[in-house]
Amino acid sequence: MVNRSRSKPASDLKIAKERIQILFSEAKKRPEKGTRYVYLARKIAKKYNLKIPSELKRSYCHHCYHYFTAENVKVRTNPKTKCVEYNCKDCKKVTRYGYSKEKAASKE
Numbered sequence: 001m002v003n004r005s006r007s008k009p010a011s012d013l014k015i016a017k018e019r020i021q022i023l024f025s026e027a028k029k030r031p032e033k034g035t036r037y038v039y040l041a042r043k044i045a046k047k048y049n050l051k052i053p054s055e056l057k058r059s060y061c062h063h064c065y066h067y068f069t070a071e072n073v074k075v076r077t078n079p080k081t082k083c084v085e086y087n088c089k090d091c092k093k094v095t096r097y098g099y100s101k102e103k104a105a106s107k108e
């Protein structure tokens with residue numbers, strides 16, 4: 001019978017994770033190609049149903065997928081919304097990540 005399982009072999013998942021890490025490290029080295037590397041990393045993550053690690057997720061804009069460098073992002077905390085705000089200077093949009101105490105406490 002034909003194997004119709006949608007899950008990918010474990011060895012492929014390991015390689016896919018490694019490729020995502022490599023693409024982000026390359027984006028750090030060559031920010032001018034960052035958007036392309038972010039695009040490829042997201043494509044791999046979608047294909048293998050993987051999560052992009054949270055520390056890498058914060059390194060690009062979630063609206064225009066531009067890789068963040070010191071020039072094109074402004075990072076501020078907002079006590080009103082209890083969020084860390086990433087202001088993208090390319091698309092002028094804001095990405096928020098919460099920092100409320102309850103959430104951090106429940107994780108531990």
Ligand SMILES: [Zn+2]
Binds near residue numbers: 062089
């Ligand atoms: Zn943007």
